[in-house]
Structures are given as structure tokens and as C-alpha cells.
Amino acid sequence: MVKASQQELEKYKKLQKKYTPPRPWFRNAIQAFLIGGAISMAGEAVRQFFIFGMGMSPKTAGPPTSSVMIFLGALLTGIGIYDQIGRVGGMGAALPITGFSNSIVSPAMEFKREGWVMGVGARMFTVAGPVIVYGLLTAFAVGFVQFALTGGKG
Amino acid sequence: MGVAVKDAAQEQVKPGAKHLGKQTLVFTTRPGVAATGAIAGPMEGKGPLGSLYDEVTADTILGQKTWEQAEVKMLEKAVSLAVQKAGFQPGEIDFVVCGDLLNQLGASSFAARTLDRPHLGIYGACSCWTEAMIVGSVMVDGGYATRVAIGASSHHDTAERQFRYPTEFGGQRPPTATWTTTGAGGACIVDQSDPGIAGYPRITHGTVGRVVDIGVKDPYDMGSAMAPAAADTIVTHLRDTGRLPTDYDLIITGDLGRVGKALTMDLAAESGFNLEPVLDDCGLHIYYDHQDVHCGASGCASSALVYSSNLHRKLISGEIRRLLLVATGALFSPTSYQQGESIPGIAYAVAIERAEQPQKGASANA
Structure with missing residues (x-):
């Protein structure tokens, strides 16, 4: 078998669904x-x-x-x-x-x-690191848009 | 010239007399399991098998500085105890075979440093227990050793910090998640010259599993990832030996949990084997439902503890006449998972028969 085909995986997933407890x-x-x-x-x-x-x-x-x-x-x-x-x-x-x-x-x-x-x-930041990185990135992007729209007066 | 070399090579790989069918080894001298040692953590001690463990530790740190050191200590204790209960001095053990879940076999190597015997470290994720049993039996059956000590350990906190999140991180686990068992099991495998052999359970077959990858990627659903490997090894074992599921009193997998067990049963049925009357899972015997571990126990210690504490005892008393122990492993690492790889599974099966002279009322602590 080595690695199952996509078809086999789809079939297996149906079986899996039958037994997997629903997430509450x-x-x-x-x-x-x-x-x-x-x-x-x-x-x-x-x-x-x-x-x-x-x-x-x-x-x-x-x-x-x-x-x-x-x-x-x-x-x-x-x-x-x-x-x-x-x-x-x-x-x-x-x-x-x-x-x-x-x-x-x-x-x-x-x-x-x-x-x-x-x-x-x-x-220390293994868990929070991504939040900080992408939080900052978003802040930069929003700040840039704001600057572009208001010319820095907003 | 080329042809002649190829022929010679084919001669050599031709299955030997002890190789049965596709993947099964026959241990003709039937090595005995002389004794076991079971060291469990406090949460495991409150589980259904609590009273059968040799020792339940008061906490999960065992007076050490790190979780890793605590796991090493547990493994050392379990293996030493098995050797001691079998009536041997540590120096009388020919080889030690151990496995665990940590990077570079952190627990096994450091335990072996203390045990100070020639050591083979093995990795099969949570399937280490039966993988070690097979390696130990091969050495004893092949006449390379008279006594081999085996061991396997896992620790909830070392596994969490390596595979998932820091232990104090407040995250929620999905219902398919299993709980890594804290504990270690040890056993002493001896050859037929041992004076006590008639009273020991005997290892008759080992089936070496293939790596089977169905494509499941969720590390919180390892039961589903491993079930195809478990079913593959069980079906192959039965075909190789020409046996039926009911030739066993019990076929017990390592740590599939509820979902994985049900899937294994379905997959085996597709291959024409009805496992329903005999299939069980060690992961369902470590904790009670109210201990809120969701799908059951996982980790090397799941099968190691259940065998060392309960199954071994039942094989001595004759309550179980023939057992197929199938420890299962999910062969992924944080790296492979983060790089988007699926989770391949493996399973090793060991057939163990009851002692020739069963002892009624035998206890794990005897």
C-alpha cells in the first residue's frame, strides 16, 4: 500500500465520519x-x-x-x-x-x-509569536491605507 | 556475471525456516517472558488498573529537575524491576532494548546509561513495546542472548511539550484526542534454558508491520491514522499463520482509542476477518471515562503498562490462553506535520501463549 490514493482516503474518511464523535x-x-x-x-x-x-x-x-x-x-x-x-x-x-x-x-x-x-x-513567543507578527503586519497595512486615504491627517 | 550475482542475492533473501508467510517470524524455541515491571504516574494510578501496577508515583516529576529526567527514571525503574523480579542481577542481562517517544530516544538512551548493559534503542512511536518484544525474542530465539530486558516509556508532559503545546497552555482538545500515558513498562525475555520457563508466558510469533499511510493529517486523531496499520498487521498475521481471530482469547491493540478500534474492526471485516468477539484496545484500560481523556490513552506506556500489569498476570494464571498484542505507532514528528505531511502508522504484533504450568491466582506483584 505504502501511501493510500486519494480515492482510498475519501472512502476511509466516510468510514471515519461514522465513528468520530461529533464536536460539541x-x-x-x-x-x-x-x-x-x-x-x-x-x-x-x-x-x-x-x-x-x-x-x-x-x-x-x-x-x-x-x-x-x-x-x-x-x-x-x-x-x-x-x-x-x-x-x-x-x-x-x-x-x-x-x-x-x-x-x-x-x-x-x-x-x-x-x-x-x-x-x-x-x-517565550512560540505560541504568541505568530499573533504578534501578523497583528503588527495588519496594523502596518491598515495604517498605510489610512495614511493613503487621509494624507496623515486622520 | 550480473545474473549470477542476482541469483546469489535471491538465494539469500529467500525466507528462512523461521519466516512464515509475508511478515511473520516464528520463534521456534518460544522465548519466555520471565517478569514485568510497571511504573505508572498518579493519574494512571487512579485508573482501572491502578492496583495492579508495581508502583504508582506520587507526582509526575519524581524529584527530578525536568519531565524528561522523570521519564528516564520511570524507564530505569521499570526495566530494573523486571530484571529483579525475574531473579537476575543487572549484570546477568545480555542486552537491553528500549524505546520511547522523545527526540533522539531521549528516555531510552539515558536510562540505558544507568542500566549499563549493551543497548539497542528502537523507535516505532507508540508501538515500541511490541517492537522491543520482537527484537528481544529474535535475539533470544536466535541464540544470540539468553536474557534480554526490554522497556518502553512515555510521559504526558514530555510528549505534550515536544509534539503539541506547553503543558500550562490553556487550549481545548477535540473529542478524538487521546491522552499520552505517563509511565513505563519493562520485561525480561529469557530462553528455554531458564529454570522457571514452565511458569512463564511464551512468545511464539512476531509480525513486523508495514508502514501504512491512509493520508490522515490530524495529529489530534491518531486513532484514525493508525487503524489501517493495525488492521493490516492483524490481517497479515492471521493470513501468515493460517489462524482465525477466535484462535486468540484476546487481540489487543496498543493505543487506538475508541474511534481507531471501531475503524480497525471495519477494515479487518473488509478483508474477511471478524474481530468483534476478541478485539480490544489497551488505550481503553488506562483511564476511566470520568478522567476526561476523550478517546482513551496513547503513548508507548499504554500497551507497556497494560501488558506488564494485567495481561502478563492473566497469561501466567491461564485466564488468557493465547494473546495477540498489537502495539500501534503514529510515525509523525512536529516537523513532518508542520510541513504538511500525512501521518503514517505502523503496528507490530506479538503472539504470546500462556505458561505451560499456569499458576492460579498469580499476581502481577508476585
Whole structure:
């Protein structure tokens, strides 16, 4: 056989479909909504604290809120809880800034054993790296378009 | 001249007396499995076979600095224990044959460094256990060794960090995913001159699998990737030996999981063999459903632990008279997967018969 033909693969896929448990889309969506919502609620609570507790304006309360949420994500990763949250919450746990924090802290922890340079330093962004690279690329592209349209006055 | 050379070559590759059919080796002296060692991680210890393992570790790091070192420790322990239970000093072992999942056989090589015996490192992904059994049996049956120790290990965290994501990364696993078993199994294969041979299960056949690639690419569905290889090896074994599935009390695959097992059964049926009455999968015996591992267990330790803890015991007591153990491996690497290659599978089958003098109530810890 060595390698199956496309035809054989198609036939096999039909068989595979028969036995593969369906992905629980609906349950996953509900869980993502609840977990993602809970994280956002927590973020909002922190922001309100900065506005009403510390007397900041809604605009200036943003960055410290992000910092606190990043810290919380890192903390929960460090004590081994965030992977459990991610397991249940899926995208609801990955999308908020706490998930971004988890994606950087978890490889940093994992590869600490390979040393500070080749381990933590080199591998910290293995998961988040693509997001940063393409996020920046998109930002550049959008910025360029904006510049082209408004001549830099926008 | 050219013709004469070709003829000579053909003479040499002609199947020997111990080569049966296409891919099966017959071990005419029937090497015995003298003893086994089973070291399991804490999560495995809470599974259905928990009480049958020789040791359940308190955590997955075993007082070491890294997960890799912990896996090495487990493999060392499992092999040493098998040797010790068989009543040998480490120095009395002729060769050690080990396999694991790590890059460059990280666990096996470092365990062999401590075991300090001549070592053959083998790689067949999760099929290492039966691959090692075949290599060990060939050495013993061929008269090259009187005692060979074999071992295979896997560790959830070393496998995750090598093949997938960092262990603390919060990702979701699809329902077809399997859980890499943390643990190691060891066994001591001896020749017929061993004084205890009458009480040992005997290895009679080994079927060396072909690499079969159906084209599946999802590393979270390894059961589907390996099922065609499992079915191919089982069907070939049965054809080579002229046996029927029911000539075995149990045909048990290594780590196909629920989906892979069902697929194997269908594929074998297409070839005219009904495996339903006898087919099982080691991966379904490591964890309980409520342990939330989705499709079952995977890893070298899946078949190694199930054999070392439970199947070996049943072969000694006579509860299983004839067993076909078919460990299965998914032969992919992070590199091959990222470069868009499909996942080839392989399976090695070993036929093991019960001891000549079965001992009732034999226990794995005896």
C-alpha cells in the first residue's frame, strides 16, 4: 500500500465520519460565552475600580486595567489553573488578554529548563509569536491605507 | 556475471525456516517472558488498573529537575524491576532494548546509561513495546542472548511539550484526542534454558508491520491514522499463520482509542476477518471515562503498562490462553506535520501463549 490514493482516503474518511464523535459545538459555544464573559466582567470590574476608586478617566483607566488582567492571566498560569480554564472555555479563555498572557507565560515556564537564553528567551513567543507578527503586519497595512486615504491627517 | 550475482542475492533473501508467510517470524524455541515491571504516574494510578501496577508515583516529576529526567527514571525503574523480579542481577542481562517517544530516544538512551548493559534503542512511536518484544525474542530465539530486558516509556508532559503545546497552555482538545500515558513498562525475555520457563508466558510469533499511510493529517486523531496499520498487521498475521481471530482469547491493540478500534474492526471485516468477539484496545484500560481523556490513552506506556500489569498476570494464571498484542505507532514528528505531511502508522504484533504450568491466582506483584 505504502501511501493510500486519494480515492482510498475519501472512502476511509466516510468510514471515519461514522465513528468520530461529533464536536460539541453548542456546548463549547455556551462555555466560551460564559468563561469569556466572566473574564470580561472581571476586567470591567477592575476598570471601574480604577475609574471610581482611583479617580482616573475612562480613557486612562484602560492601560492599568490591561496590566492587571495580564498579571492575573500570568498568575493563574503560574499556579496551574489557566490551562483548566482554557480546557473548558476554549476560545472564550484564549481571546481575552488573559489568554494572550497565558500563551506567553506557559512556554516561558515550560522552557525554563532549557535555560534563560535558549529556553525562556528563544521560546517565550512560540505560541504568541505568530499573533504578534501578523497583528503588527495588519496594523502596518491598515495604517498605510489610512495614511493613503487621509494624507496623515486622520 | 550480473545474473549470477542476482541469483546469489535471491538465494539469500529467500525466507528462512523461521519466516512464515509475508511478515511473520516464528520463534521456534518460544522465548519466555520471565517478569514485568510497571511504573505508572498518579493519574494512571487512579485508573482501572491502578492496583495492579508495581508502583504508582506520587507526582509526575519524581524529584527530578525536568519531565524528561522523570521519564528516564520511570524507564530505569521499570526495566530494573523486571530484571529483579525475574531473579537476575543487572549484570546477568545480555542486552537491553528500549524505546520511547522523545527526540533522539531521549528516555531510552539515558536510562540505558544507568542500566549499563549493551543497548539497542528502537523507535516505532507508540508501538515500541511490541517492537522491543520482537527484537528481544529474535535475539533470544536466535541464540544470540539468553536474557534480554526490554522497556518502553512515555510521559504526558514530555510528549505534550515536544509534539503539541506547553503543558500550562490553556487550549481545548477535540473529542478524538487521546491522552499520552505517563509511565513505563519493562520485561525480561529469557530462553528455554531458564529454570522457571514452565511458569512463564511464551512468545511464539512476531509480525513486523508495514508502514501504512491512509493520508490522515490530524495529529489530534491518531486513532484514525493508525487503524489501517493495525488492521493490516492483524490481517497479515492471521493470513501468515493460517489462524482465525477466535484462535486468540484476546487481540489487543496498543493505543487506538475508541474511534481507531471501531475503524480497525471495519477494515479487518473488509478483508474477511471478524474481530468483534476478541478485539480490544489497551488505550481503553488506562483511564476511566470520568478522567476526561476523550478517546482513551496513547503513548508507548499504554500497551507497556497494560501488558506488564494485567495481561502478563492473566497469561501466567491461564485466564488468557493465547494473546495477540498489537502495539500501534503514529510515525509523525512536529516537523513532518508542520510541513504538511500525512501521518503514517505502523503496528507490530506479538503472539504470546500462556505458561505451560499456569499458576492460579498469580499476581502481577508476585
